[in-house]
Amino acid sequence: MTQETQVIQSPMLQVEDLRVSFKTGEGMVDAVRGVSFNLGREKLAIVGESGSGKSTVGRTLLRLHPKSARITATQMRFGDIDLLSCSEKTMQGIRGRRMSMIMQDPKYSLNPVMRVGDQIAEAYLAHHKVPRKEADQRVLTMLEAVRIRDPQRVFRMYPHEVSGGMGQRIMIAMMLITEPEIVIADEPTSALDVSVRLQVLATLDDLVSQRGLGLIFISHDLNLVRSFCDRVLVMYAGRVVESIAAADLDKAQHPYTQGLLAALPSVDARRPRLPVLQRDPSWLTEPIHA
Template sequence: MSPILEVEDLRVGFTTEDGVVRAVDGVSFDLAAGEVLAIVGESGSGKSVTAQTLIGLTRAPNATISGSVRFHGQDLVSLGDNDLRRIRGEDIAMVFQDPMTSLNPVYRVGDQIAEMIRAHRDVSRAEARDRAVELLRSVGIPNPERRVRDYPHEFSGGMRQRVMIAMALSLEPTVLIADEPTTALDVTIQAQILRLLDDLNAQRDLAVILITHDLGVVAEVADRVVVMYAGHVVEDAAVDEIFYDPQHPYTWGLFGSLAPLDAPQHSRLPQIGGAPPSLLSLPTGCRFAPRCPHAFQACSEPPPLQARAGGAHLDRCWLDPALKSTLRDVDGRIGLRKPVAS
């Protein structure tokens, strides 16, 4: 399918007293209608900044943004604020990470949804309120005629997240960005939220960008996965390829942090040593090399993001593909091993 959203060489830097923070550095991907794209990586890898930049939320006097974000062929990066405001919410909506801080605590949830609708539609207050009731019902909130008059603190965490999803879907966008939509929710509510997103994706052909740390969530709903580290993409592939044939050592480290059910009792999980580099002073070569047990001489040069053997699986690593399958398997698990001699 042809993509409806095309991100090419997106770069976002923030000027600070200590220097320029290169939060996003050359990120590229595309998104088709009905596709669920998961973006994963450690905190500070640039996931949320990438998502917010797509809809112009990182524009600030100290921000420098370059590259292109094409939505149906229209470049959103070069679009003026007024034109972008018409697309934001109308065509591309976002569910933010913390619904308690995203919702205004002094306004009823129905009024907040209605405000979103009336900002883009020429409808009366009563019509907007009726639409808010329909939206709350569509996301599974019981007794929406009464709950529409409640305040955010009167909802549970899962219900507040449903309110945020209802607000994001109020104008029937074609792209939904969900930033950690299941954070701090128990597993039962998490499963309900994921089922809701999956149903909406199927019913509306909704394209979804899902930002998460939870690889279980990725396996449940994603079609394709982009792995980010230190501001750029280190791996991009279909979800099955990421889970069964990961190519980048950083991705191996992420999978190594998962506790398998058949692991020996009291066995220690593999871990990635060190910490992500400062975005103020990034390594000159491979950005993961200081933490990678497989780093060798070639890693002093930055590797390109490229496909191996002409496939669609992209990764940014100098290791030989034939060697990778040997290095990543440890007792039948995906994890990190001892360094390779240079």
């Protein structure tokens, strides 16, 4: 009980001055350059263009980078665990158990030669020593929770037999069956159709609010983030240039955020030309807006 209150008071995740660089043929490349944020029980969006480092941040939290990557931070804490220095064994207890990640495309993220049910059960069994029967039962309950109508049948299916939207729900089921505290969703709906996307988002939305999860929602879709998330971090060239409440996105201060919003074609504002983003070199170095 005491632990419970503590979790509510302090943020679940604290990241301060995170830097990530990768080794390439031409020396080190800085992918993330000083990112700081806290995550509570909320839906936090990270938006930015390709190459801005938003996925790298998500992968760093789960330590999914190759050994050659150089990761530094003044602080990267998950509860009372230091994610920078903890052992690989501790990490295995966190990864997929207390913090899990939903990938973009179910076509590439599900094992094509394994039945859907077996894959989800595997995720559960990796962290819980229970009889197989019990695991299967949990899988069926979870499939129901992500609103798959005929769990028994879907359990026996292979990934190629399910549609994109259902594939993404299966991924969500797999990631949530261990009842994690934090879910990182990396463009979970970019590969989906409008109506399917709505349903998958609703599923995610319900589970996040019912279970009180912290959600990091990595996306490039500003319109979606504006109405789906609570808070938005805008990343440019490996840095957070603006952190803003999603509802206030219209009042964004940073010219990059404003530029991204203006460049969106809209049904409601027909313009002969779309304003093209003019990049200012000072965005790479200037201090960050709170």
